Amino acid sequence: MYKKLKIVAAVTTLMMVFVQIGGALVTKTGSADGCGQSWPLCHGKLVPADWPIETIIELAHRGISGIAIILVGVLSYMVLKMIPHKRETKFLVVLSIGFILAQALIGAAAVMWGQNDFILAAHFGISLISFAAVLLLTLLIFEVDTKFEAEIMAFGSFLRYNTIFLTIYIYLVVYSGALVRHTESSLACLSWPHCQPGQFWAMDFYQWVQMGHRALAGIVVIWIFIIMLHAIRHYSRYKVIRNGWILAFVLVLLQATTGMLSVFTLVNIFIALLHALFITLLFGLLCYFIMLLSRTK
Structure with a gap:
């Protein structure tokens, strides 16, 4: 059809x-x-x-x-x-x-x-x-929604609110990442996770943009890991939720890895494009979760 x-x-x-x-x-x-x-x-x-x-x-x-x-x-x-x-x-x-x-x-x-x-x-x-x-x-x-019987799913307040707030937060992290590119701050810090050899944190505007993005992105990795554990423990009967959050964690790890490699490879263009691709897919997945949430009480 x-x-x-x-x-x-x-x-x-x-x-x-x-x-x-x-x-x-x-x-x-x-x-x-x-x-x-x-x-x-x-x-x-x-x-x-x-x-x-x-x-x-x-x-x-x-x-x-x-x-x-x-x-x-x-x-x-x-x-x-x-x-x-x-x-x-x-x-x-x-x-x-x-x-x-x-x-x-x-x-x-x-x-x-x-x-x-x-x-x-x-x-x-x-x-x-x-x-x-x-x-x-x-x-x-x-009709992916009907295949997973989204209408009969029940979500607790922890998963519901964390999904919504995480999606909003990731959008802000995406903005900070775009700011890194547009302010030409990609190579402001040549070490990872610290900024420079012998320098842990930022010293000027460009380094602040770069390190600020890293800090915000690090929170995303931890946040998604916590939600994934919650989904595995409490929503194993809903495969779309359990497997979806596992996929989200894989995507955010790939995102973090390509971000790290961008520094070590001096912003290799292929790595940079993968970095953009993974966050695009992750954001789309989170938006799908929100659509599922909107259909439940």
């Missing part, structure tokens, strides 16, 4: 992942100015005369983002026509369209007029919400 809708949903979700990774690639390679201050043109032309790698990366990101916007629009139209009875459909459609357009506008404004680092850092977080909304729409379309 809904074969065409499922195909569109899967392709759109995959494209949103590419948007996330592409945005990180643009920032990591310094390609944000690859087309100068022109948008949607590149250096004032439809087809630029020169094609340095920065221009190619920027144009590729714009193209993928444009395709993603079209796909989100098509997916939204289809789900409103085919599964309007699902309680989350309209809300997720509004989120996915609203935030992907906001992401595009911030990106365009940054190219044409420039933005300070604190505003640019919000760019990744905004697109993250759009990705999560599209992912949840896809899960609804594939």
